[in-house]
Amino acid sequence: MNGAQDLGGMHGFGSVKPEPNEPPFHAEWERHAFALTLAMGIPGGWNIDMSRFARESLPPADYLAKSYYEIWLAGLEKLMAERGLVMPDEVEAGKPLHPAKPVTRTLKPGDVAQVLYRGAPTGRESATPARFKLGERVRAKNMHPRTHTRLPRYVRGHVGVIDSLHGCHVFPDSHALGKGENPQWLYTVAFDGRELWGADGDPAVKVSVDAWEPYLEPI
Amino acid sequence: MSHDHHDHSDLSETELRVRALQTILMEKGYVEPAALDLLIETYEKKIGPRNGARVVAKAWCDPEYKKWLLTNANAAIASVGYAGRQGEHMMVLENTPKRHNMVVCTLCSCYPWPVLGLPPVWYKSAPYRSRAVADPRGVLREFGVELPKDMEIRVWDSTSEIRYLVLPMRPTGTDGWSEEHLADLVTRDSMIGTGLPKRPDEIAK
Numbered sequence: 001m002n003g004a005q006d007l008g009g010m011h012g013f014g015s016v017k018p019e020p021n022e023p024p025f026h027a028e029w030e031r032h033a034f035a036l037t038l039a040m041g042i043p044g045g046w047n048i049d050m051s052r053f054a055r056e057s058l059p060p061a062d063y064l065a066k067s068y069y070e071i072w073l074a075g076l077e078k079l080m081a082e083r084g085l086v087m088p089d090e091v092e093a094g095k096p097l098h099p100a101k102p103v104t105r106t107l108k109p110g111d112v113a114q115v116l117y118r119g120a121p122t123g124r125e126s127a128t129p130a131r132f133k134l135g136e137r138v139r140a141k142n143m144h145p146r147t148h149t150r151l152p153r154y155v156r157g158h159v160g161v162i163d164s165l166h167g168c169h170v171f172p173d174s175h176a177l178g179k180g181e182n183p184q185w186l187y188t189v190a191f192d193g194r195e196l197w198g199a200d201g202d203p204a205v206k207v208s209v210d211a212w213e214p215y216l217e218p219i
Numbered sequence: 220m221s222h223d224h225h226d227h228s229d230l231s232e233t234e235l236r237v238r239a240l241q242t243i244l245m246e247k248g249y250v251e252p253a254a255l256d257l258l259i260e261t262y263e264k265k266i267g268p269r270n271g272a273r274v275v276a277k278a279w280c281d282p283e284y285k286k287w288l289l290t291n292a293n294a295a296i297a298s299v300g301y302a303g304r305q306g307e308h309m310m311v312l313e314n315t316p317k318r319h320n321m322v323v324c325t326l327c328s329c330y331p332w333p334v335l336g337l338p339p340v341w342y343k344s345a346p347y348r349s350r351a352v353a354d355p356r357g358v359l360r361e362f363g364v365e366l367p368k369d370m371e372i373r374v375w376d377s378t379s380e381i382r383y384l385v386l387p388m389r390p391t392g393t394d395g396w397s398e399e400h401l402a403d404l405v406t407r408d409s410m411i412g413t414g415l416p417k418r419p420d421e422i423a424k
Contacts, residue, residue, distance in 0.1 A: 154352060166308070
């Protein structure tokens with residue numbers, strides 16, 4: 001979706017402000033927002049693409065006004081409400097008002113290390129040969145789905161070169177909607193700076209994105 | 220995204236909301252406090268950029284390891300003990316005198332957790348995400364890095380589950396240094412591509 005999360009190429013946000021010796025968290029509540037989000041993925045049963053979709057579907061003004069973990073929190077509340085796990089009136093009241101929904105699994109302390117070490121790999125067996133080959137010129141489609149996608153606006157319609165093939169990976173556009181993994185070939189596609197940003201672009205810059213096959217078309 | 224942790228105006232409201240949420244989730248039996256503590260401890264105390272620095276230093280010392288790292292990053296990184304969430308599909312990008320690599324996630328905050336820990340605030344914020352792809356040279360200047368005009372800058376936008384780690388160039392004047400000593404030169408930013416490793420004279424012997 002063309003939401004506020006798709007920031008590449010926007011102007012007006014000011015300079016980058018590195019913080020010397022930055023700690024992982026800046027407030028106690030950030031620690032908890034982080035841990036609750038990770039832990040709830042197990043009883044909640046959503047996947048990473050659903051989480052991203054929940055965050056980016058915040059109204060743009062809201063998304064841009066919130067800090068990072070505030071966005072996580074809003075995403076978590078949305079995912080839980082959609083599944084009837086915790087309803088907005090309960091968050092407002094600060095206590096449970098509805099019975100707990102039965103969940104099949106929760107994150108046990110003894111499983112934390114293993115769950116983190118295993119992660120959630122997205123590589124899958126390829127059922128079909130790759131449509132594009134290394135070095136081939138391709139165009140990123142001009143597409144504007146209202147649902148989750150990982151093709152940023154700044155490359156849409158532009159021509160780049162296939163820089164590497166990564167095999168088949170879970171396709172976020174399907175996965176975010178609960179329509180299954182629908183694995184697709186994944187490529188890294190490199191674009192010249194001037195192709196993306198015009199004559200004022202830096203000729204020594206190249207920018208790549210990782211793009212699934214359905215995002216690309218032959219020239 | 221427009222404000223950060225320095226804005227305290229709504230902090231207490233958010234603090235209360237998170238506390239309430241945690242109580243509700245515990246009372247409903249969805250989360251266990253001991254598991255939450257372990258998650259926090261892992262990313263606050265155990266997993267951080269020192270992991271990546273060890274990988275880089277090893278690659279600087281061992282040409283065979285470097286070759287392995289550049290062709291099969293997952294296996295090479297797992298061999299020193301780092302793997303898992305947000306690093307399931309690693310790729311290592313080698314800086315050379317001709318090419319400087321820089322990593323961003325314009326759409327969210329994708330970052331190689333097992334080797335770098337959690338991303339810094341600036342990496343997740345609108346200024347970096349908006350400008351890294353359009354004006355990387357300007358962004359680098361804000362980090363105090365000025366590269367030769369003809370050096371290619373390659374920006375990698377992390378739009379899939381591939382996670383990128385930059386392998387910076389080994390600083391000169393470090394012949395014969397041990398891996399452990401070399402790792403002290405490897406900064407977090409040098410592995411994102413927004414910085415360079417420290418020079419030998421920048422650290423205490």
